[in-house]
Amino acid sequence: MMHAGLEHYMVVSFLLFSIGLLGVVARRNLLVIYMSLELMLNAANLALVAMSRFNGNLDGQVLVFFIITVAAAEVAVGLALIVALYRKRQSAHVEDLTSLKF
Amino acid sequence: MTTQDIFFYLFSALTLLCGSLVVVNPFSRNPVTSAMFLVLTITSMAGLFVLLHAFFLAAVQILVYAGAVMVLFLFVIMLLDLKEEQLRRIKAFGLVSGGASVAAILGVFAMSLSRSKTTPVGASLDVEGATRPLGKLLFTDYVLPFELLSVLLLVAMVGVILLSRRELK
Structure with a gap:
């Protein structure tokens, strides 16, 4: 147990990013994959805020603000795509959506 | 502590x-x-x-x-x-590719961590992410990305409405 410095925040961010990456690769439900994507975005946000804090400028926080907005737009479009896909195929599992697979 | x-x-x-x-x-x-x-x-x-x-x-x-x-x-x-979701067996391919990508990121992370100098804890940290300084920065230095972001939100809104109509042409 040490004082929480920049490295600690970066380690937490890295672990969260790995969890999200594993979720994207291993899970099969499209919605859970989307949630794992959100985890990865959040990990990047944490890294940026920690960098901004320990480097003494606010630019990182402005970037996080932009990322949150873009993530909200991305979630809206992605979920609309999932709903449209579900209407056509009656499934939200990646294993049932293989018509583009070679 | x-x-x-x-x-x-x-x-x-x-x-x-x-x-x-x-x-x-x-x-x-x-x-x-x-x-x-x-x-x-x-x-x-x-x-x-x-x-x-x-x-x-x-x-x-x-x-x-x-x-x-x-x-x-x-x-x-x-x-x-x-x-x-049924409990299906996790495919070996997914596990291997996931493990490999996590290991690759771990390598990059460990390398950058070992090369960086440790930050002095409790140094002059006078950055406050309160609303006023952030808003000032947002409307001076970052005003163009900020406006572009509003266009992006509009585009996303129109796209979502188009996508979620009953019949997709």
């Missing part, structure tokens, strides 16, 4: 625990459970933001993520009426 450090370990443990429960939950494969744990992850991450003095972002995190985005997720889960 100050109070701040105790809170850091508390919040980061909570974040990682709930984050892993989003992805691998031994008790339930229901997407609603994952969504609820994602809310907990985001909320504890807002706690970490407060520890980093990013007060405005902590509020935005809770309002936008835990509020708006998660409500959208839950709406879609209800709309689709998903059955529980």
Whole structure:
């Protein structure tokens, strides 16, 4: 147990990013994959805020603000795509959506 | 070991625990459970933001993520009426590719961590992520990306309306 410095925040961010990456690769439900994507975005946000804090400028926080907005737009479009896909195929599992697979 | 450090370990443990429960939950494969744990992850991450003095972002995190985005997720889960995901065997390919990508990121991370000099803890940290300095920066240096972002939101809105119409042409 040490004082929480920049490295600690970066380690937490890295672990969260790995969890999200594993979720994207291993899970099969499209919605859970989307949630794992959100985890990865959040990990990047944490890294940026920690960098901004320990480097003494606010630019990182402005970037996080932009990322949150873009993530909200991305979630809206992605979920609309999932709903449209579900209407056509009656499934939200990646294993049932293989018509583009070679 | 100050109070701040105790809170850091508390919040980061909570974040990682709930984050892993989003992805691998031994008790339930229901997407609603994952969504609820994602809310907990985001909320504890807002706690970490407060520890980093990013007060405005902590509020935005809770309002936008835990509020708006998660409500959208839950709406879609209800709309689709998903059955529980069966416990199927994890494919070896997924496991290997996931492990390889995590290992690659771990390599990059360890390399950058070993090369960086350790930051002096408690150095002059006078950055306050309150609303006023952030807003000032947003409307002076970053005014063009800010306006572009509003266009992006408009485009996303129009796209979502177009996508969710009854018949897709």
